[in-house]
Amino acid sequence: MSAPTRQELLEAYAIADRGVPTVRMNFVMSLDGAVTIEGRSGGLGDEHDRLAMQVLRTLADVVLVGAGTVRVEGYGGLQVDEADAAWRRAHGLASQPRVAVVSSRLDLGPEHPFFARAVDRPIVVTHAAAPSDRRAALAEVADVLVCGDEAVDLEAMLAALAAAGLPQVLCEGGPHLFGALIEADLVGELCLSLSPTLVAGDAGRIARGAPEVARSMRLVHAIPAGDLLLLRYARSR
């Protein structure tokens, strides 16, 4: 089976208007709906999924993740490669997307690789009731955005990111952050890699922890990449 090139994916995932703040989700999922194998997403992806992920990162202003995903997947030193960095510069973007983590408890210390290995100053999104000592410690190594009083106000977060010059948000999960974004109706796109794998087991879904809603999405593309399928859906308003 054929697979799209990097250039074809850059065109397929192009952002129509970079000035309009958008949250684009990216997940990989097994055919039977599992979000992980042995607790991590890596076993579901292949080289086609990884290429799509690199392209999506190349197009983003900021890569946003929940603290649970950082705790499991690490996220230290996230960066696009030199060819993608050159593409970004040629299109008026910073060489690298910023990285941001959402957390209430702030139990990621400044020594965590997310901060210690970051290529640019990371962003922490939290709320005013988060532990102040941890907030102060993280402010040494990151830009801390306080959005909301008792809980993270996700709409305020997106406004703060846009005000910081980061309107194009690529959210790489995890499921609880996705659930909260769906609940607040802030998801503009879902880019889903359908992995040619059956997993069974008890792995969760790509969204959880939020009340049931029904948000309509429309198909933008379905691109076969080997046996994997790259799906791009946009919110229909």
Ligand SMILES: NC(=O)c1ccc[n+]([C@@H]2O[C@H](COP(=O)([O-])OP(=O)(O)OC[C@H]3O[C@@H](n4cnc5c(N)ncnc54)[C@H](OP(=O)(O)O)[C@@H]3O)[C@@H](O)[C@H]2O)c1
């Ligand atoms: N297949 C895939 O593409 C994919 C992608 C991402 C993750 N995953 C998998 O998903 C699993 C992690 O799941 P998860 O649901 O725990 O991930 P998650 O959503 O990244 O993390 C949940 C944590 O993030 C913070 N958070 C999320 N939403 C928040 C909100 N609205 N307000 C404040 N804080 C918020 C909280 O952190 P604090 O506890 O610090 O307050 C919360 O405990 C891992 O096994 C990972 O491998 C899979």
